[in-house]
Amino acid sequence: MQIGQYQLPNNLFVAPMAGVTDRPFRTLCKKLGAGYAVSEMVTSRRDLWHTLKTSRRADHTGETDPIAVQIAGTDAAMMADAALYNIDNGAQIIDINMGCPAKKVCNKWAGSALMQDENLALQIVEAVVAACAPRNVPVTLKMRTGWCQAHKNAVALAQTFEQAGVQMLAVHGRTREQGYKGEAEYDTIAAVKAAVHIPVVANGDIDTPQKARQVLSLTGADAVMIGRAAQGRPWIFREIAHFLTTGTQLASPLVAEVKRLLCEHLQDHYDLYGEYAGVRTARKHIAWYVRDLPGGEVFRQQMNQIEDSHIQLGAVTHYFDQLAVQYERLPQVKDEASSIKLNTELQIYL
DSSP states (O other): OEETTEEOSOSEEEOOOTTTOOHHHHHHHHHTTOSEEEEEEEESOGGGTTSHHHHHHTOOTTOOSOOEEEEEOSOHHHHHHHHHHHHHTTOSEEEEEEOOOOHHHHTTTOGGGGGGOHHHHHHHHHHHHHHHGGGTOOEEEEEESOSBTTBOOHHHHHHHHHHHTOOEEEEESSOTTTTTOSOOOOHHHHHHHHHOSSOEEEESSOOSHHHHHHHHHHHOOSEEEEOGGGTTOTTHHHHHHHHHHHSOOOOOOBHHHHHHHHHHHHHHHHHHHHHHHHHHHHHHHHHHHHTTSTTHHHHHHHHTTOOOHHHHHHHHHHHHHHHHHHOSBOOSSOOHHHHHHHHHHHHHHO
16 A cells, blocks of 8 residues: 555554544554554644644654645645645645534535535645645545535546545545434445546444455455544554454453553653643543443543543553453453442542
């Protein structure tokens, strides 16, 4: 799998997710088998580039190559400037956001809303490609199947974008109208793949190794992109890699390993966000890790009351130490008796 001059270790990608795929999360997913990860979207508004939020999103300290940054906006010249700004800050690949379904993005005609205005979408692509070409920086693009069921134009846009110089396309198998509801469909992704000569990445509802293999087969895509399924389960990438290579399922990770991974993730998270924001933004990650584990819901509720990073890290450590007493490997299903025991231990600790 290759994007421009960059050879990737495999065809398993982390989907860009606002508020999720920050540098600590991307680093962890790559460590656990992802071959490629794209940043959270960075705004094209120059007046916001020096805000704390954007500076964190543009922080690639220690990140492995290639560094891919997604940009979002509605003005071609501003998007070209945003591409150059991020290249100056370390980006090696620029990804254009035409897939985000969020209302606050689409209400400003950015993200997937751009698929309604094909002329503007092409102007943005041409401007960004022209800005990146002298720097030898590949441009990729993420989109949906269309704005709504009656206007599914991914195939036509894909051909237009390829001609304009886009070097890879990621397609989420839903319209913007669907958001994340219902089931992703893969026929449109297959049609996109058949219509272009550049790599195509399939995205949407890929949550198991078996589903990854099925989607690759159904679509003929060159890679799969995993988003929500990696939240709290970043080892899904090595599970998929193992299954695609051997046809066998990896055992669930050891409880001790999950504890170590989460604690390292939290420490990296605190280092990026600081004490106040770090503790609060870490809560969602912790909740994802424990959501299906014994005592997980009670632990999540308790976690939301903690405002100190040392106490938060200590509580996580204690939770997994107690879990390890009962399980060697991460349990696959909740156990009511274990939940009661863990809940009692947590109440004593906290």
